[in-house]
Amino acid sequence: MDEIALDAQGKMNKSIESLQNNLSTLRTGRASPAILAGVQIDYYGSMTPINQVSSITIPEPRQLLIKPYDKNDTKAIVGAINAANLGLNPINEGNVIRIIIPALTQDRRMEITKQARKYGEDAKVAIRNIRRDYMDLVKEDDSMSEDYQKNVIEDIQKVTDEAIKKIDSIVADKEKELMQI
Secondary structure, eight states, X not given: OOHHHHHHHHHHHHHHHHHXXXXXXXXXXXXXXXXXXXXXXXXXXXEEEGGGTEEEEEEETTEEEEEESSGGGHHHHHHHHHHTTOSOOEEEOSSOEEEEOOXXXXXXXXXXXXXXXXXXXXXXXXXXXXXXXXXXXXXXXXXSOHHHHHHHHHHHHHHHHHHHHHHHHHHHHHHHHHHOO
């Protein structure tokens, strides 16, 4: 495989990693610290992710326990979780915050599945944009012979097809996980 195609594959893999990060933030019926990944609090004037000002543990499969490093941040963390509109109800127990993950309704599962598909489509668009950029780069390079250009374009297309299959597989696995009761 040509180094141009390998470079394109590297960029496509970053898009796939981004998709996996986005999917990890979607709430399933189980507790995961990733649910709170996008939640930030105002920490001395700067917006800071919750996991940098507290430890997040999973004492039970459907429960999160947040222990702030500074107990004065407890109210700010509860407020940030409520403001993030995640459908979670944080319980302030003084030094710790307990979040019981409610079971998902069928409608909520369908909404989250749609969101997962949207993340998948966004990743596919990113992959196709990378393919287009590299194809244009190869076509504009006059120093390559026609046969070599054709081989590089075929390699780029193979890498693109593999990336799209991987995205479909990742999204399908997430959908299956979401629809389990």
